[in-house]
Amino acid sequence: MKKNRKGSGPHRGSKPASSAALLDLPVAKNDEVVIDIIGMTHDGEGVGRAEGYTLFVPGALPGEKVRVRVLKTKKQYGYAKLMELVQASSDRMAAPCPIYDQCGGCQLQHMSYAGQLAWKRQLVVDNLERIGKLQVVREDTSAGETCVGDGQDAGHSDKEGILVRPTLGMSEPWRYRNKSQVPIGVTEGGLVGGFYARGSHRIVDMETCLIQHEQNDEVVSRVKAIGRKLGITAYNEETGQGLLRHVVVKIGFATKEMMIVLVTNGERIPRLNEWISAIREELPAVVSICQNVNTRKTNVIFGDVTRVLWGREVIHDYIGEVKFAISARSFYQVNPAQTEVLYGKTVEYAGLTGNETVIDAYCGIGTISLFLAQHAKKVYGVEIVKEAIEDARANAELNGMTHVEFEVGASEDVIPRWKEQGIEADVIVVDPPRKGCDPRLLETILEMKPERVVYVSCNPSTLARDLRVLEDGGYRTVEVTPVDMFPHTVHVECCVSLVRT
Numbered sequence: 001m002k003k004n005r006k007g008s009g010p011h012r013g014s015k016p017a018s019s020a021a022l023l024d025l026p027v028a029k030n031d032e033v034v035i036d037i038i039g040m041t042h043d044g045e046g047v048g049r050a051e052g053y054t055l056f057v058p059g060a061l062p063g064e065k066v067r068v069r070v071l072k073t074k075k076q077y078g079y080a081k082l083m084e085l086v087q088a089s090s091d092r093m094a095a096p097c098p099i100y101d102q103c104g105g106c107q108l109q110h111m112s113y114a115g116q117l118a119w120k121r122q123l124v125v126d127n128l129e130r131i132g133k134l135q136v137v138r139e140d141t142s143a144g145e146t147c148v149g150d151g152q153d154a155g156h157s158d159k160e161g162i163l164v165r166p167t168l169g170m171s172e173p174w175r176y177r178n179k180s181q182v183p184i185g186v187t188e189g190g191l192v193g194g195f196y197a198r199g200s201h202r203i204v205d206m207e208t209c210l211i212q213h214e215q216n217d218e219v220v221s222r223v224k225a226i227g228r229k230l231g232i233t234a235y236n237e238e239t240g241q242g243l244l245r246h247v248v249v250k251i252g253f254a255t256k257e258m259m260i261v262l263v264t265n266g267e268r269i270p271r272l273n274e275w276i277s278a279i280r281e282e283l284p285a286v287v288s289i290c291q292n293v294n295t296r297k298t299n300v301i302f303g304d305v306t307r308v309l310w311g312r313e314v315i316h317d318y319i320g321e322v323k324f325a326i327s328a329r330s331f332y333q334v335n336p337a338q339t340e341v342l343y344g345k346t347v348e349y350a351g352l353t354g355n356e357t358v359i360d361a362y363c364g365i366g367t368i369s370l371f372l373a374q375h376a377k378k379v380y381g382v383e384i385v386k387e388a389i390e391d392a393r394a395n396a397e398l399n400g401m402t403h404v405e406f407e408v409g410a411s412e413d414v415i416p417r418w419k420e421q422g423i424e425a426d427v428i429v430v431d432p433p434r435k436g437c438d439p440r441l442l443e444t445i446l447e448m449k450p451e452r453v454v455y456v457s458c459n460p461s462t463l464a465r466d467l468r469v470l471e472d473g474g475y476r477t478v479e480v481t482p483v484d485m486f487p488h489t490v491h492v493e494c495c496v497s498l499v500r501t
C-alpha cells in the first residue's frame with residue numbers, strides 16, 4: 001500500500017490531534033492511499049482495506065486497485081473518494097447513460113451486465129451463509145454445466161446444501177420500466193422535469209432515461225412541452241406554490257395502451273381543454289388522462305383524490321396469459337418481462353398439478369395469486385391494503401377466475417384465522433415487503449405444515465433470517481433463484497423453494 005500522509009503518529013506539531021490520530025487509525029482525512037477493492041456493499045459501494053481499516057469507496061469495483069482520498073473516518077470504518085483507477089476490473093465499463101453520475105437512480109451502470117448478475121448471486125449467497133447460517137452448495141459437480149457468458153456457478157450437485165442458481169437476467173437489460181414518475185420544477189428556461197440531483201431536491205431536466213420504455217420518455221417530453229406552451233406553473237417545494245408536481249406515465253407492454261397522470265397542487269387546471277386536445281393530437285397511444293390532487297407538503301407523490309380527465313379509468317396489460325387492469329393508483333410490477341420470469345419460477349417451485357390449495361400471503365393486487373390459479377384448484381390471497389384487494393378481485397373477474405378468494409388484512413392475523421376455520425394449504429407462497437415475514441406468520445406456516453413453501457423476496461438479508469426460522473421448524477431450503485427485476489440497480493429479487501422434511 002502506498003501512502004502520502006502528511007505527518008505521522010497521533011500528535012502533529014501544536015495543532016489539536018485529529019480524531020483519526022486519537023483513535024490511532026492508519027489513515028486520516030485527506031490522506032491518499034492505494035488500496036485493493038475486495039468486495040462491494042449491498043448499496044454498490046466498493047470495499048477496500050488500508051492496513052486492515054475498512055474504507056468504503058463509491059464507484060470502485062471488486063478486483064480493482066484504486067487510489068483514493070479519505071473523506072471521513074469513524075472508529076471502525078471510513079469513506080473515501082475514488083481518485084484514480086490503478087488497475088481496472090475486467091467488469092468495468094463506461095456507463096451508457098450521460099446523466100449516470102448525477103442521477104442516482106441506477107448504481108451499477110459502470111459494471112458489465114454479466115458482472116452485475118454474478119455479484120447479485122454472490123450477495124444472496126453471502127446473506128444465506130452469514131445471516132441464515134445456511135449451507136450453500138459451492139462446487140459444480142455436473143459434467144461442466146455453466147451459465148454461458150456470466151461466469152456464475154450454475155451446476156447441479158448431489159451434496160447437501162442449498163443450490164443457488166445463476167441470476168436470471170434479461171437478454172436486453174434496457175428500456176424495461178413500464179412506469180415513469182417525473183418531478184416537475186422550474187429553471188430560468190421554464191418548466192423542467194427529470195430527476196432529483198443526487199443528495200438534493202434540485203430537479204434536473206432529463207430527456208431520456210435508458211431504463212424507461214422509449215414511449216414513456218416521449219410522452220413525458222411532449223407533456224412538458226405542452227405545459228410550457230400553455231404557461232402551466234411548476235410546483236415549488238419550498239413555497240408550496242405552483243400547480244404541476246409530477247407527471248406519471250404508464251404503458252402496458254403487451255397492449256401498448258398508455259396513461260398519463262398529472263399530479264397537481266390544487267383542483268383547477270387552467271386551459272384544461274387545450275391540454276387534453278394537445279395530448280390527444282400528439283400522443284394517440286394515450287387512452288387515459290387522469291388528474292391526482294396532492295396539496296400536501298410532502299415527498300409522497302400521490303394525494304387522495306384521483307379523477308379521469310379524459311378517456312378510460314384503466315389501461316390493460318398481460319403477464320403471460322393473465323390480464324390486468326391498471327388504474328392511476330394501482331401497484332403493478334414495473335418490469336413486466338422479468339415479472340413473468342419470477343412468477344414462472346414461483347409456479348415451478350409450487351409444483352402445482354391442478355389439485356392443490358394455495359395461500360398467497362402479501363398478495364398485492366393478486367398478480368401471483370392469479371398466476372398460480374391457472375394451475376391450482378383453489379387460491380386464497382391476503383393483503384393489507386384495501387384498494388389492492390379491490391384490484392385483485394376485479395382482476396380475478398376480468399380473467400373469469402372464480403376459484404380465487406381475497407381477504408383484506410395482515411397475513412399474520414388472517415392466515416391463523418383461516419387455519420382455525422379448517423382451511424388447509426398444500427403450498428404457501430409469501431412475497432413480503434423488505435422487512436420480511438412477520439414472526440407470527442412463520443409460526444402459523446410451521447403449524448399448518450404445507451408440503452411446500454415458496455418464498456419470493458426483495459431483500460436477501462430478511463430472507464436469510466426467515467429461512468433460518470423455517471429450517472429450524474422442519475423445512476429444507478432446496479433451491480434459490482435470484483431474478484434480476486431491476487437491471488443496473490443494486491436490487492435483487494429471489495424465488496426460493498422449500499419442502500417439508
Ligand SMILES: C[S@@+](CC[C@H](N)C(=O)[O-])C[C@H]1O[C@@H](n2cnc3c(N)ncnc32)[C@H](O)[C@@H]1O
Nearest residue numbers: 362363364367383384385409410411431432433
Ligand atoms: C413485495 S409486495 C408483493 C406484492 C405482490 N405479491 C406482487 O407480486 O405484486 C408486498 C405486499 O405486502 C403488503 N403488506 C405489507 N405488510 C403486510 C401484512 N402484514 N400483511 C399482508 N400484506 C402486507 C404490501 O402492501 C405489498 O402489497
